[in-house]
Amino acid sequence: MKPAIATRSSATENVINLEKVGVSFGVASALVTALAETSLRIAHGEFVALVGPSGCGKSTILKLVAGTLDASQGHVFVAGREVGAAPVRIGMAFQNPTLLPWLNIRDNVMLPLKIVPPFRRGFAAKRKTEYRDRVEALLATVGLAGFGDKFPWQLSGGMQQRASLCRALIHDPTLLLLDEPFGALDQFTREELWEIMQTLWIEKRPTVVLVTHDLKEAAYLASRICVMQARPGRIIEDSVVPFARPRTVEASYEPDFVALTQHLRGRIVAARGNPQAAA
Amino acid sequence: MSPTLRRRLFSIGCILGFFVAWELLCLAFRVSELILPRPSVILVTMWADFPAILPHALQTLYTTLAGFGLGIVIGFLLGMLIGGSRLAYDTAYPMLVGFSSIPKVALVPIFVLWFGAGTVPAILTAMIMCIFPIVVNVATGLSATEPELQDVMKTLRATKLEILWNIGLPRSMPYFFASLKVAATLAFVGSVISETVASNKGIGNLMMIASSNFDVPLVFAGLFILAALGVALYVVFSLIEGRVTGWSVRSDTFSTGG
Numbered sequence A: 001m002k003p004a005i006a007t008r009s010s011a012t013e014n015v016i017n018l019e020k021v022g023v024s025f026g027v028a029s030a031l032v033t034a035l036a037e038t039s040l041r042i043a044h045g046e047f048v049a050l051v052g053p054s055g056c057g058k059s060t061i062l063k064l065v066a067g068t069l070d071a072s073q074g075h076v077f078v079a080g081r082e083v084g085a086a087p088v089r090i091g092m093a094f095q096n097p098t099l100l101p102w103l104n105i106r107d108n109v110m111l112p113l114k115i116v117p118p119f120r121r122g123f124a125a126k127r128k129t130e131y132r133d134r135v136e137a138l139l140a141t142v143g144l145a146g147f148g149d150k151f152p153w154q155l156s157g158g159m160q161q162r163a164s165l166c167r168a169l170i171h172d173p174t175l176l177l178l179d180e181p182f183g184a185l186d187q188f189t190r191e192e193l194w195e196i197m198q199t200l201w202i203e204k205r206p207t208v209v210l211v212t213h214d215l216k217e218a219a220y221l222a223s224r225i226c227v228m229q230a231r232p233g234r235i236i237e238d239s240v241v242p243f244a245r246p247r248t249v250e251a252s253y254e255p256d257f258v259a260l261t262q263h264l265r266g267r268i269v270a271a272r273g274n275p276q277a278a279a
Numbered sequence B: 001m002s003p004t005l006r007r008r009l010f011s012i013g014c015i016l017g018f019f020v021a022w023e024l025l026c027l028a029f030r031v032s033e034l035i036l037p038r039p040s041v042i043l044v045t046m047w048a049d050f051p052a053i054l055p056h057a058l059q060t061l062y063t064t065l066a067g068f069g070l071g072i073v074i075g076f077l078l079g080m081l082i083g084g085s086r087l088a089y090d091t092a093y094p095m096l097v098g099f100s101s102i103p104k105v106a107l108v109p110i111f112v113l114w115f116g117a118g119t120v121p122a123i124l125t126a127m128i129m130c131i132f133p134i135v136v137n138v139a140t141g142l143s144a145t146e147p148e149l150q151d152v153m154k155t156l157r158a159t160k161l162e163i164l165w166n167i168g169l170p171r172s173m174p175y176f177f178a179s180l181k182v183a184a185t186l187a188f189v190g191s192v193i194s195e196t197v198a199s200n201k202g203i204g205n206l207m208m209i210a211s212s213n214f215d216v217p218l219v220f221a222g223l224f225i226l227a228a229l230g231v232a233l234y235v236v237f238s239l240i241e242g243r244v245t246g247w248s249v250r251s252d253t254f255s256t257g258g
């Protein structure tokens, strides 16, 4: 089966709207175009996966939406307003571990509750009771029960990554930006977390943008997959994932599913081209 | 015996060995007490003159701690300002460098002119001595904050103040405490300089008078007391440092002690 090309959702509902966005780094003599004339609309409650070769600008797109990076050209709208202005609750898991080294895991995960309204009200009173339980419960779902008192350096890379994921989820974000959140995990933990993510998405329906190198992961989790190419970074394909939910790991071995991942793989191989010749 | 214990004992042995060697060499070469008194003589002097030395030692401790405290407050605030704002950095940094190149002893007469001889100039000189390393380190610590950590806060729509409080401050603590250990010893230098030049109290003044009386063992007793006070203050701040910034050296006592 060939996945259909996505039709764009109605403009009013868009949580994310990139309009002809370009991002370049460096000075004119050595300009790196990370993103060229990219337009992308993501509707409320969609689960979009971004896939593509390394360096094609996936993280750049997430940073634009998160508001930590400014576009060189074009506009970035979040919830209909220029990025940064909208009162959207964002949860972001970064590609690199960014836990604060001076806080233990519990306080790290609790950080958004300290900053983001409405949780910040009464934080001092609730941090030892309600919020503490909330953090412990979330840590337990990702297999980190009992690690709240540990410091980031005492955790393995994969454990740190799961703690980061908890920090992205703790404040019930309506917009989730996940940059390779399962990259450092073994296959089985990863599949467990897919299931947890899927359940969470079905229950709370946040808008999710997931960056991943794992095509099976993209096809399992996402309702829509954007394939990107590098140099210059742009979106070359935008397809809907038609499979019914809840999806299971077993289903990911069925012919339709395999056909989709193989099709994606073909597009990325083509997009990579010949790196030697391109350089 | 654990390796750390053995290392400790070994270093204590070496330090004691230094004084023993001093004692023996003075005895062997019959060095006059007017040139270099033996450690045992110095200790005896310290013991015998204790009632006379104590008020001076307390005075020096008082002026040093007062100057150090002022220096911490002012240095920390100045460091935050310089590390947090480009404009403040560009204006204040060159001025600070210039200021710190001035020999502080040259400032004492000015302070005496303004405030009279005695306690106040000693406190101010101690303060002046210790401000510079604190400012530089706090500013460095703030600017060493990883942009990735700031991005974590920015995606949560944190204000500048919240970022400073939750990221900048904790991040600069290791730098701050490193500077305190230097500043604590510098504060002693400052107050003793001032006491030597313009005061009738304090270890500096005691040593001045003792040396004009050729009471060399008493001069050295003063030095020993200064060194001991300096070491004590250093140790206090090392201990606090371990509690507050253990995360930066990943110490086990930090994680278990909370």
Ligand SMILES: Nc1ncnc2c1ncn2[C@@H]1O[C@H](COP(=O)(O)OP(=O)(O)OP(=O)(O)O)[C@@H](O)[C@H]1O
Pocket (backbone or CB within 6 Å): A025, A026, A032, A033, A034, A053, A054, A055, A056, A057, A058, A059, A060, A061, A095, A233
């Ligand atoms: N701060 C920066 N300064 C200069 N160039 C940058 C910077 N950040 C990213 N780039 C460039 O922008 C391009 C896209 O980077 P980006 O991080 O978005 O890639 P990515 O798709 O996330 O790759 P990966 O899958 O390896 O994480 C890369 O070619 C990179 O060299």
Ligand SMILES: [Mg+2]
Pocket (backbone or CB within 6 Å): A058, A059, A060, A095, A179
């Ligand atoms: Mg990336």
